[in-house]
Amino acid sequence: MPPTRLLSRWTDSSALSVGVLGVGNIGLVHLKSARAMPGVDVVAAADAVPENRERAETEGVTRTYDDYATLLHSEDLDxxxxxxxPFLHADAVEEAAAAGVDVFVEKPFARSTAEADQMLETAAAAGIHVSVDHTLRYQPDMVGVKEAYEDGSVGHVPYASITRLNDGPLGRPPIQNPPPSWPLDPDAAGGGSLLELGIHCFDVLEWLFGDLEVESAAMGETLDVPVEDAATVLMRAPETQTTITLHCGSYQWEQLPEVNTRLRLEGITGTISNQNHLRDNFYAGAAKSALENVASRVGGDRTVFGPTYYLQAHYKALEDFIDAIRNDETPPVDGEVGRRTLALAETAYELAEETDRGEVPPPEVTS
Structure with a gap:
């Protein structure tokens, strides 16, 4: 472990110093979450876009940079x-490793398993911890499903299904501002809906059922965009002998606070659904929280928001990472978890491509 890390390691007598690299929509969520946590000091933020740096300053961050590498090597961060x-994740982790700084990386962890391997090797050599923001497992309804499944009330689960949909990078019409270019660039993003939405589903399914094996997949192009906007994957969980279907897509107009994820476990004695584990008066409560946050932003309130139903999952994922590095422990959702989800996605892409080329072998005939 580099000496700089030993000197900057968090102690009970000082706050843990955090820098935020990227202050777009999700970066702002993480920034606000970190500022809400006791014993955490968001000392700086970096973004190439001036308006995003201004957002960070409005939230009370005193030092901003137009380059994340400069921030990492100018600040004393934990x-x-x-x-x-995604196309900047590998470089950001390399720069953080050179500075001896632990990292919490937005999903997808990388654009490929090869890139993920490089990032993990770099982190291991530098002795830094790496975590990935797989938040679906932190949503209260998903936690409820896991608890109900583990109590054994529905017995063996031969079949499960998960669907995750939203309106994707194009947004819900009417479009007021053009979307960023990178989500529609397969080289920059690594893929389309499968990496943006399906990657969360892979994680929550492994969290429930253990290792997964991808058996077949199909990619869809509902919209005229360069990346897939729909994907359907058939899997099997050997440990639990569960067959699973996953469908994700960015073709459906999302109407918040509608829950855009459906998870069903079909057990021998009954069904477990995440819809049955939403809190009472969910829609009213979610809408109220969202409006309060909007009012806070419009009013220029610099106090940190109270996480809504969706955003509390990001808060809890970041909190787990913070708690782990305070104790110099491996985060519960570490880089290896992020790599496994990428491996599943890569297999799905490969199988879908084989199907499109007609290379699927014929079924074996037995007498």
Whole structure:
């Protein structure tokens, strides 16, 4: 472990110093979450876009940079939140490793398993911890499903399904501002809906059922965009002998606070659904929280928001990372978890491509 890390390691007598790399939509969520946590000091933020740096300053961050590498090597940080586009994740982790800074990386962890391996090797050599923002497992309804499944009330679960939909990078019409270019660039993003939405589903399914095996997949292009806007994957969980279907897409107009994820476990004695684990008066409560946050922003209130139903999952994921590095422990959702979800996605892409080329072998005939 580099000496700089030993000197900057968090102690009970000082706050943990955090830098935020990227202050777009999700970066702002992480920034606000970190500022809400006791014993955490968001000392700086970086973004190439001037308006985003102004957002950070409005939230009370005193030092901003137009370059994340400059921030990492100018500030004495304990941790950095990497909320940059996927094509910058590897470089940001390399720069953080050189500075001896633990990292919390937005999903997808990388654009490929090869890139993920490089990032993990760099982190291991520098002795830094790496965590990935897989938040679906932190949503209260998903926690409820896991608890109900583990109490055994529905017995063996032969089949499960998960669907996750939203309106994607194009947004819900009417479009007022053009979307950023990188989500529609397969080289920059690594893929489309499967990496943006399905990656969360892979994580929550492994969290429930253990290792997964991808058996077949199909990619869809409902919209005229360069990346897939729909994906359907058939899997099997060997440990629990569960067959699972996953569908994700960015073709459906999302109407908040509608829950855009459906998870069902079909057990021998009954069904477990995440819809049954939403809190009472969910829609009214979510809408009220969202309006309060909007009013706070419009009014220029610099106090940190109270996380809504969706945003509390990001808060809890970041909190787990913060708690782990305070204790110099491996975060519960570490880089290896992020790599496994990428491996599943890569297999799905490969199988879908084989199907499109007609390379699927014929079924074996037995007498």
């Amino acid at each position: 941790a950095a939140i990497v909320a940059l586009p």
